[in-house]
Amino acid sequence: MIDFKTIVLIFFGALAVSSAVLVVFLRNIVYSAFSLIATFFSLAVLFIFLSAEFVAGVQVLIYVGGILILFLFALMLSQQLSQKAVKLSSTKLLPAVLLALPMLGIFLFVIYQTDWELVQNIQMEEGVASLASLLLDKYLLPFELASILLLGALVGALLLARPGEK
Amino acid sequence: MLLDYFHVLMMILVAGCFVPLILFFGKFLRPSKPYSEKLTTYECGEEPVGNAWIQFNLRFYSLAILFIIFEVEIALIFPVFLIYKDQVSASFSLGSVLLFGELIFFVGILILGLAYAWVKRDLDWIRSVRIQ
Amino acid sequence: MELHFYLTISACLFTLGTIAIFWRNNLIAILMGVELVLNASGLNFVAFSKYTSASLHGQIFALFIIVIAAAEAAVALALVLRFYQSSSSVDVETANKLRH
Amino acid sequence: MESLSIFLHNLTQQTLPLWIFVLLSIVLILFLITLPFAGFATYLERKVSADIQARIGPNRVGPYGLLQFIADGIKLILKEDIIPTASDKIFFRMAPMIVIIGSFSMFVIIPFAQKIVIADLNIGVLYILAMGSFVALGTIMGGWASNNKWSLLGGMRSAASVISYEIPAALALLNVILVSGSMSFGHIVDQQKFFNWNLFHNPFLFISFFIYFISALAEVNRTPFDIPEADSELVGGYHTEYSGMRFALFFLAEYADIFVICAVATAAFLGGWHVPFLNYENIAEGVQLPLQFIITLTKILVLFYVVMWLRWTLPRYRVDQLLGLCWKFLTPLSFLMVILTSMWMLCFGGRSFYGIIIGFFS
Numbered sequence: 001m002i003d004f005k006t007i008v009l010i011f012f013g014a015l016a017v018s019s020a021v022l023v024v025f026l027r028n029i030v031y032s033a034f035s036l037i038a039t040f041f042s043l044a045v046l047f048i049f050l051s052a053e054f055v056a057g058v059q060v061l062i063y064v065g066g067i068l069i070l071f072l073f074a075l076m077l078s079q080q081l082s083q084k085a086v087k088l089s090s091t092k093l094l095p096a097v098l099l100a101l102p103m104l105g106i107f108l109f110v111i112y113q114t115d116w117e118l119v120q121n122i123q124m125e126e127g128v129a130s131l132a133s134l135l136l137d138k139y140l141l142p143f144e145l146a147s148i149l150l151l152g153a154l155v156g157a158l159l160l161a162r163p164g165e166k
Numbered sequence: 167m168l169l170d171y172f173h174v175l176m177m178i179l180v181a182g183c184f185v186p187l188i189l190f191f192g193k194f195l196r197p198s199k200p201y202s203e204k205l206t207t208y209e210c211g212e213e214p215v216g217n218a219w220i221q222f223n224l225r226f227y228s229l230a231i232l233f234i235i236f237e238v239e240i241a242l243i244f245p246v247f248l249i250y251k252d253q254v255s256a257s258f259s260l261g262s263v264l265l266f267g268e269l270i271f272f273v274g275i276l277i278l279g280l281a282y283a284w285v286k287r288d289l290d291w292i293r294s295v296r297i298q
Numbered sequence: 299m300e301l302h303f304y305l306t307i308s309a310c311l312f313t314l315g316t317i318a319i320f321w322r323n324n325l326i327a328i329l330m331g332v333e334l335v336l337n338a339s340g341l342n343f344v345a346f347s348k349y350t351s352a353s354l355h356g357q358i359f360a361l362f363i364i365v366i367a368a369a370e371a372a373v374a375l376a377l378v379l380r381f382y383q384s385s386s387s388v389d390v391e392t393a394n395k396l397r398h
Numbered sequence: 399m400e401s402l403s404i405f406l407h408n409l410t411q412q413t414l415p416l417w418i419f420v421l422l423s424i425v426l427i428l429f430l431i432t433l434p435f436a437g438f439a440t441y442l443e444r445k446v447s448a449d450i451q452a453r454i455g456p457n458r459v460g461p462y463g464l465l466q467f468i469a470d471g472i473k474l475i476l477k478e479d480i481i482p483t484a485s486d487k488i489f490f491r492m493a494p495m496i497v498i499i500g501s502f503s504m505f506v507i508i509p510f511a512q513k514i515v516i517a518d519l520n521i522g523v524l525y526i527l528a529m530g531s532f533v534a535l536g537t538i539m540g541g542w543a544s545n546n547k548w549s550l551l552g553g554m555r556s557a558a559s560v561i562s563y564e565i566p567a568a569l570a571l572l573n574v575i576l577v578s579g580s581m582s583f584g585h586i587v588d589q590q591k592f593f594n595w596n597l598f599h600n601p602f603l604f605i606s607f608f609i610y611f612i613s614a615l616a617e618v619n620r621t622p623f624d625i626p627e628a629d630s631e632l633v634g635g636y637h638t639e640y641s642g643m644r645f646a647l648f649f650l651a652e653y654a655d656i657f658v659i660c661a662v663a664t665a666a667f668l669g670g671w672h673v674p675f676l677n678y679e680n681i682a683e684g685v686q687l688p689l690q691f692i693i694t695l696t697k698i699l700v701l702f703y704v705v706m707w708l709r710w711t712l713p714r715y716r717v718d719q720l721l722g723l724c725w726k727f728l729t730p731l732s733f734l735m736v737i738l739t740s741m742w743m744l745c746f747g748g749r750s751f752y753g754i755i756i757g758f759f760s
Contacts, residue, residue, distance in 0.1 A: 057528055124354070148275060247575045
């Protein structure tokens with residue numbers, strides 16, 4: 001009998017894929033922005049099922065609370081809202097699909113054919129503290145470089161978004 | 167661990183169907199006599215003119231940039247702060263001083279970013295137009 | 299089996315992201331496709347790290363992917379807005395100043 | 399910290415399956431604490447504002463006007479609910495739902511007593527910040543969907559002020575994690591026995607309590623920071639087009655948010671259910687839970703009184719002053735507090751001010 005856990009897992013997996021389809025194929029850009037919420041949130045639920053709760057929290061915090069608001073602000077500022085539904089040119093759809101579907105075929109073939117050597121009984125060290133200590137002793141350099149990357153992104157984006165100078 | 171998040175899922179479900187339930191039950195009690203004037207958007211009684219989506223200027227966006235960069239920084243600081251207390255209260259070893267140094271380096275770089283935005287007057291809401 | 303489930307989802311998200319990048323002519327829709335691709339790779343990292351090595355390295359990679367995606371989205375959308383200001387449209391076709 | 403559903407499950411010797419108790423604990427907390435408080439808060443607000451302005455306030459409905467909020471609720475349910483034709487139907491209806499989901503799901507981790515919490519997640523503080531961003535999203539969605547110049551501008555302004563005040567609020571809560579070493583509210587409250595409330599742990603945490611309280615107030619759009627309802631500029635902010643019960647849902651979410659802010663402030667800074675001279679070991683088992691619940695609730699109500707007191711005494715901020723205060727004063731100050739608290743923890747080995755004094759004597 002499929003227990004409740006797998007029902008929820010399959011539901012959020014399907015929600016992620018279907019809202020991603022909506023993001024791509026909806027004509028009104030603001031509708032696709034709002035359906036991005038469903039994608040990001042269902043991905044966070046999938047992270048929780050993969051016992052990565054800190055990554056799920058950061059995913060909701062940054063993607064839903066940050067990047068999506070950034071997209072909505074950009075849509076507001078670039079007057080994208082007044083056009084009710086832009087006509088999507090199907091001329092370029094064919095090459096895009098012709099490229100993407102064989103790629104999907106290759107992915108699925110690789111996923112189902114290769115036998116990944118799986119760890120039998122998975123005992124992950126639960127909890128965020130083990131993630132934190134791993135982050136700070138093995139991945140210390142990328143952690144410090146991330147702050148420099150953020151500084152560069154901040155200065156660059158502020159320079160670009162400063163009105164007035166042509 | 168999954169049981170806790172089962173509570174969260176149930177809460178989202180209950181809150182999600184709380185709103186339509188209330189609105190649905192209210193539908194029988196509520197009068198519903200919509201006529202066209204009532205359904206126009208409200209503009210202090212005037213005729214609604216033009217389209218609602220007017221042009222904003224960019225200071226909204228520079229605010230959103232500042233927000234997301236500092237939000238990402240806070241998300242990255244969470245793990246450091248989690249293990250800071252156990253490391254520090256153990257003993258006054260070199261490890262705790264190093265951890266403090268890493269923390270100061272990370273936070274200091276981003277305070278530089280805030281100082282840059284402050285000096286370049288990106289933090290002002292009403293920007294005095296610099297007349298070249 | 300569990301790992302196959304997560305890998306198929308991230309494969310579908312990845313292909314949908316590439317379709318969005320190649321097909322949509324609205325710059326912001328292309329950036330949404332890029333976000334989908336980044337999310338798909340993040341999911342892959344976490345799924346592999348749980349099922350094939352039961353370690354936390356994949357989660358740290360997913361964290362750094364989210365950090366880089368945020369920085370990239372901030373700069374890319376600033377570019378799009380600056381492009382919108384100069385050519386008052388967010389359509390990819392109008393960005394052909396280098397062509398002639 | 400045991401969650402309420404497991405506690406009830408064991409109480410009835412595991413006769414019924416657990417998921418019934420999960421739903422029961424959620425419905426219990428929602429309909430016994432959130433909704434009555436949100437309703438009662440409107441009455442309390444009008445009484446306090448009347449008291450401050452030396453008038454009587456509602457005393458017609460029921461004894462001392464206590465049933466006033468029920469009368470308001472019925473009135474709002476009976477009012478007609480208009481959805482403007484020009485508005486975007488789907489998202490006009492979805493905006494209040496997102497706001498309600500955002501603010502109700504923050505109730506999952508609020509610790510009322512030792513065993514009365516819906517679920518003590520071990521990413522508690524991160525969860526509160528993540529769910530806070532849903533409320534900002536609902537505001538933008540509501541403002542955009544009602545296709546009205548004022549509500550869009552109001553939605554954008556209030557979203558701008560909400561997201562910019564999230565940074566100092568998050569940094570102040572980070573100080574609490576720095577001091578208590580864990581993100582889950584259960585551990586944070588357990589470490590504040592007797593005298594070492596986080597408020598008095600060190601002087602910098604004392605300041606970051608006020609930073610958190612001010613920026614959390616601004617995050618909920620309460621005066622002196624309520625730009626969207628600023629009568630002088632925008633008609634009604636992002637909920638201009640909403641009427642009847644949908645309008646009431648926005649206010650229900652606002653009052654639930656205020657309750658969450660006061661509850662998080664008590665749990666993180668004021669020691670949850672710990673009171674200096676009270677040792678819970680030598681209190682009878684049956685009396686412990688209600689006593690803890692009452693102590694937490696009184697602290698929350700005291701903070702709520704301060705929130706309302708501020709509303710009716712301070713004038714409202716202009717938008718540029720509001721954002722200037724956030725980015726030029728609160729954010730640099732909270733960065734400074736983070737650095738100074740970590741320096742204090744380094745020098746004193748993580749002991750609190752009270753711990754050091756005790757160290758001298760023992």
